[in-house]
Amino acid sequence: MKIAQWLTKFKNDYTVGSFLATRELKRSNPWSTGLVIFVMSLTFMNMVLMGGVLIGLAEGMMNSFQKYYSSDVLVKPAVQNYAITESSILQNVIETLPTFRASSSRYTASAVLENQDKIKVKETDIGERVNGTLVGIHSKDENNVTGISSKIIEGTYLDEYSTDTVVVGKSLLAQYSKGSSTEPRLKDIKIGSRLLLLVGESKMEVIVQGIVDSGNTTVDGRIFISEATMRALTHNQNLNASEIAVSLLPNTSEQDAKNYILANFPYSTNIIVETGEEALPKAIQDMKKTFSMLGNMVGAISLIVGAITIFIVIFVNAITRRKYIGIMKGIGISASAIEISYIIQSLFYALSGIAIASLLVMGFLKPWFAIHPLKFPVTEGQLSVTSSGLMIRGLILMVTACISGYIPARMVTKQNTLDAILGR
Amino acid sequence: MIKIKDITKIFRIGDTELTALKGITFDIPAGQFLAITGLSGSGKSTFLYQLSLLDTPNKGTISIENINVSEFSSDERIAYRLNNLGYIFQDYAILPTLTARENVMMPLLMRGTPENLASKKAEVALAKVDLQDRFDNLPSQLSGGQQQRVSIARAIVHEPKILFADEPTANLDTVSSDIVLKIFLDLHKQGQTIIMVTHEPEYAKLAQRNIELRDGSIISDVLQKHSK
Numbered sequence: 001m002k003i004a005q006w007l008t009k010f011k012n013d014y015t016v017g018s019f020l021a022t023r024e025l026k027r028s029n030p031w032s033t034g035l036v037i038f039v040m041s042l043t044f045m046n047m048v049l050m051g052g053v054l055i056g057l058a059e060g061m062m063n064s065f066q067k068y069y070s071s072d073v074l075v076k077p078a079v080q081n082y083a084i085t086e087s088s089i090l091q092n093v094i095e096t097l098p099t100f101r102a103s104s105s106r107y108t109a110s111a112v113l114e115n116q117d118k119i120k121v122k123e124t125d126i127g128e129r130v131n132g133t134l135v136g137i138h139s140k141d142e143n144n145v146t147g148i149s150s151k152i153i154e155g156t157y158l159d160e161y162s163t164d165t166v167v168v169g170k171s172l173l174a175q176y177s178k179g180s181s182t183e184p185r186l187k188d189i190k191i192g193s194r195l196l197l198l199v200g201e202s203k204m205e206v207i208v209q210g211i212v213d214s215g216n217t218t219v220d221g222r223i224f225i226s227e228a229t230m231r232a233l234t235h236n237q238n239l240n241a242s243e244i245a246v247s248l249l250p251n252t253s254e255q256d257a258k259n260y261i262l263a264n265f266p267y268s269t270n271i272i273v274e275t276g277e278e279a280l281p282k283a284i285q286d287m288k289k290t291f292s293m294l295g296n297m298v299g300a301i302s303l304i305v306g307a308i309t310i311f312i313v314i315f316v317n318a319i320t321r322r323k324y325i326g327i328m329k330g331i332g333i334s335a336s337a338i339e340i341s342y343i344i345q346s347l348f349y350a351l352s353g354i355a356i357a358s359l360l361v362m363g364f365l366k367p368w369f370a371i372h373p374l375k376f377p378v379t380e381g382q383l384s385v386t387s388s389g390l391m392i393r394g395l396i397l398m399v400t401a402c403i404s405g406y407i408p409a410r411m412v413t414k415q416n417t418l419d420a421i422l423g424r
Numbered sequence: 425m426i427k428i429k430d431i432t433k434i435f436r437i438g439d440t441e442l443t444a445l446k447g448i449t450f451d452i453p454a455g456q457f458l459a460i461t462g463l464s465g466s467g468k469s470t471f472l473y474q475l476s477l478l479d480t481p482n483k484g485t486i487s488i489e490n491i492n493v494s495e496f497s498s499d500e501r502i503a504y505r506l507n508n509l510g511y512i513f514q515d516y517a518i519l520p521t522l523t524a525r526e527n528v529m530m531p532l533l534m535r536g537t538p539e540n541l542a543s544k545k546a547e548v549a550l551a552k553v554d555l556q557d558r559f560d561n562l563p564s565q566l567s568g569g570q571q572q573r574v575s576i577a578r579a580i581v582h583e584p585k586i587l588f589a590d591e592p593t594a595n596l597d598t599v600s601s602d603i604v605l606k607i608f609l610d611l612h613k614q615g616q617t618i619i620m621v622t623h624e625p626e627y628a629k630l631a632q633r634n635i636e637l638r639d640g641s642i643i644s645d646v647l648q649k650h651s652k
Contacts, residue, residue: 012536019526019533027521027562327517330478331578332506333534334499417502418478421513 009334016333017340024341025348033349036313040353040397041360043306047393048361048385050302051295053374057381058288060373062280064215064380068146070279071104071245072254075261076272083107083240085270090244093264099252102144105241107136107230111223113172114196115186130172130186132223134199136230136239145247148212148219155191155210162226165209166197169220176211177220197223202233215380299393306353306397307404310346315408318342325412326420335413339406346405347398354394361385425454425489425617426475426586432483433470433640444470446640447484452619454585457612459631460621467640468621469590475619476511476588477501488585506534510579512589516571518563524550524574525559531582549577553607569600576607580616587611589620593627605630 025033066072075094077084084090087105094103111134139158143149149157153176158167170176174185189195193208206225214220231239248257254275262268318325325338366383373380412420433445444467452458462468473479475486477493478501486494493504505511518527528546533539550559553573563571572592579587589608593601605627612618612632620631628634629648636644 008536012534015536015539016530016533019529019539020522023526024521324517324519327513328519328530329502330505330511330513330517332502332509332531334502337534417498418473421478421517 009336013334013337013340016337018344020338020341021344021348025345036309036349037352037356039309040306040349040401041357042353043302043309044354044357044393044397045361046302047299047397048357048390049365049383050298051292052361052383052385052389053381054291054295055288056369056384057374057376058284058291059384060215060376060381061284062288065218065280065284066276068148068151068214068216068219069245070274070276071145072248072276073246073257073261074274074276074279075244075246076274077242078270078272083242084244085240085267087241087244089267090261090265090271091241093261094244094246096264097246097248097257097260099248099257100246101249102141102247104137104141104145104245105227106142106243106245107227107239108242109134109136109199109230109234112198113168113186113223114198115189115193116196117194128186130184132169132172132221134197134223134225134230136225136227138227139224142224142245145245148214148224151212151214152210153213155208157210158224158226160226162209163229163232164204164206165225166195166206167210167212167224168208169222169224170211170213171217171220172223173211176213197225197233199233202235204229204233303397303400306350307400310349310401310404311408313349314342314346314405315411317345318408318412322412322415322420323423326415326417326422329413329417330421335410338413339409342409343402343405346401350398350401354397358390358394361390362387426452427487428452428475428484429487430484431471431474431481431486433467433474433479434482444640445474445481448637448640448642449484450635450642450645452617454617455612455615457608457616457618457630457632458620459628459634460619460637461623461625461628461634462637464623466637468623468637470640471637472588472590472619472621476509476586477505478511506531506582508585510582510584510587512572512575512579512587512592514591514594516563516568516575516595518571518574518578520563523560523562524555524566524570524577527563527574528578528581531578535582545581546577549581550574552580552610553577554603567600569596569603572596572600572604573607576604580611586617586619589618591621591623593622593624601627 075084075090091103091105094100111132113130113132115128139160139162143157152167153170158165168189172185173189174187177185189208191208191210195206195208197204197206212220212224246257248254254277258273258275261273265271328338329335362385366385369383373382428451429449431445431448432443435442435444448471460468460471470479474481477496481494484494485492488508496504525543525546528549529542532542532545537545547559550556553576555570555573555577558566558570563574566574592604596604608618608620609630622628632648634646634648635642
């Protein structure tokens with residue numbers, strides 16, 4: 001058949017198919033139509049929500065890691081547990097970055113926090129000591145980079161002149177980190193509690209000024225103290241930073257900044273420079289992939305359920321109208337036109353379901369989860385749904401609906417015309 | 425115009441063969457109003473199905489205007505029915521979700537007629553069968569006789585070469601049956617070729633020619649006195 005003839009035939013088939021479909025939908029039982037659309041909405045919501053929540057959880061972990069720990073670029077010593085060689089020079093190089101916004105040099109050391117009050121009750125008590133990473137910071141710089149002061153859940157953030165106060169990560173305190181962890185935690189610690197801080201041979205009494213809950217396990221396992229106090233505690237006035245977190249101007253390249261630092265710092269072989277993405281622990285990256293796969297699997301199951309729903313609806317409709325389909329063929333209506341009418345009906349169900357579910361997700365659920373994040377033990381999860389993600393899933397559902405509508409219609413239209421008319 | 429040669433139709437039910445049509449041969453000139461009669465099981469409906477291309481004979485040929493239509497494929501038969509034939513079913517067979525107008529529009533739309541023009545032509549066809557006040561009624565809002573008239577309007581709206589009617593008055597009361605037959609006679613007067621299967625002798629008598637079948641064979645072929 002020539003292309004022009006084929007196009008004319010398709011146009012006529014489509015005209016009759018849409019004519020039949022619109023009348024069928026307009027005059028069908030609104031309750032049954034509503035029920036099918038409701039099922040399609042649930043199908044689409046399931047496709048979007050399960051994946052969205054799982055990926056949102058992984059993204060929550062990634063976001064809190066980057067926001068409250070690594071920032072856009074993280075510089076670490078090449079050899080673990082050593083400080084960055086000439087970190088003050090590095091700091092100067094960083095500040096010359098064209099895209100520089102803020103940076104925070106951190107001085108870390110392994111430390112022990114001890115609750116002496118408890119020990120006095122019974123010498124054999126366990127859980128009164130907890131190991132953590134002590135981090136000396138310029139409170140203002142750190143807050144400029146990470147905005148950590150906004151994550152203080154009790155008490156206050158360190159001020160510039162703090163000398164004997166600490167901010168403690170929630171993971172070190174029993175009453176703020178309920179869970180199944182077997183790690184020891186300090187019990188009954190409140191704002192103002194006095195604790196003994198031990199770093200190597202040095203020790204000092206500190207007062208708990210604030211408790212931080214960033215949603216990131218690295219940050220929440222730390223003890224923050226001012227840099228000056230850290231120097232005093234370690235008796236080292238020439239302390240080099242253990243890590244420097246760099247925040248860049250919005251919408252600028254992390255990779256360019258990394259290259260700039262490596263190119264301009266004379267001791268670049270002694271450091272590791274990572275972009276926010278590179279700094280992410282592999283476990284979090286793997287978790288995102290796994291959750292994404294799980295979300296897609298759940299979505300695929302929903303898709304199959306949706307496809308079966310449409311198949312059954314169209315099959316029952318076509319079978320009960322088998323005689324009329326035969327009559328239509330009898331008066332010259334092509335099988336393709338009849339099949340198109342069922343495909344259009346399937347698309348209508350799918351599109352209506354997608355539209356309702358999308359409105360609910362983007363107009364209500366996503367904003368709601370943004371305000372009320374899902375609380376998981378390791379982080380806060382939001383609903384990770386993008387417009388492009390919605391469109392892709394919607395497209396998949398529509399293609400599935402087309403196929404699910406076409407197959408039963410084809411099964412009926414290919415039957416012998418006379419047999420269909422006579423009900424044989 | 426229509427040449428029927430040696431049409432044979434055999435049904436196989438398990439190991440049993442039933443010959444419904446036994447080598448029927450005759451011609452139908454254009455413009456003729458032909459009634460096919462016979463007792464139940466005589467093969468008259470089966471014969472109509474072969475002529476109207478709803479079924480395929482096991483043997484023999486049907487030529488319409490010198491085209492051997494009995495060798496058409498399924499799609500070709502559908503296209504030929506759309507462009508050349510009109511069919512009136514015994515039980516009206518109008519689509520329940522379409523109004524009278526929309527039912528009649530269907531063959532026109534399938535032929536590529538624009539919707540507004542198809543609607544106007546449907547109105548004209550419905551007016552011909554005296555349903556001008558029922559354009560937008562659904563089948564459920566029409567009586568049996570009115571539904572059959574919608575079926576007639578649908579069958580004639582695209583001006584087919586041949587109009588087939590399979591016991592069109594079987595489910596109708598006398599008044600409605602008379603109306604339907606009057607429509608057929610009017611169409612015949614306008615030159616329409618009509619082939620009607622009926623088991624009612626009084627309606628068969630109104631036709632120009634009457635062929636009676638028994639056990640799949642023609643037992644009489646009578647050209648009746650009246651003509652258009």
